[in-house]
Amino acid sequence: MSNQRMFPLGCEFYLQDTVELAKRILNCLLISESPEGTTIGRISETEAYTANDPACHAFRGKTARNQAMFGTPGHSYIYFTYGMHHCFNVVSASEGVGEAVLVRSIEPLLGLELMRKRRGLSKEIDFKSDNCQNNEAGRQKLGVALCGGPGKLCQAFGLDLSQNGLDLTQQGRLWIGCPNEEMQNVEHVIATPRIGISVETERLERFYLKGERFLSRNK
């Protein structure tokens, strides 16, 4: 991480085309500041959900559950699914248009001990061992166990429905930072089918950077 000052991404960033945003937000940092402590991670895998897409929660119109998607860009849309998991999305497109980017995976950078606690990984992952901290394979294994999936990262960052609809463009409970201007290398983005959906599977709207190791799944 660093000593250089990090600034939150502004509302205009979230108003670009949603598919483009899903690529450009790769490598940006998610910061969660809760009473328990701060966790920070690098966004490493995303999916785009646009208004004309039957797989998008907003496709059939506004409901109590999905209303945040129709709200201000740069806010959070968090929903509960499978009876036990939460998923975190970044709202895009202008007010009244239901589009968002699902954050599927994160490389944990700061607050790993708090993440481990929230994830309930005490014995499963030997957090202090050399195996998990002193080499790349260990870092990857630990990172994926903590934040390698949409449900996992919500748990690690302490996110549930009470963080639905928060403004991510201001430093606060939950926000997204840009470490420097050169972070986005969009030409190295890999696009694949999205995960866990049964329609529109031909769309290549899941994104990660070439060589990325912190993914919810490989391939």
Added chain:
DNA sequence: ATCTCGATAGTCT
């Protein structure tokens, strides 16, 4: 490495 399956509850038809 890849698979199958159970857990668990909110949402929508």
Added chain:
DNA sequence: GACTATCGAGATC
């Protein structure tokens, strides 16, 4: 009543 933008364990190869 069916489905779900998931996860982890256990079986199998």
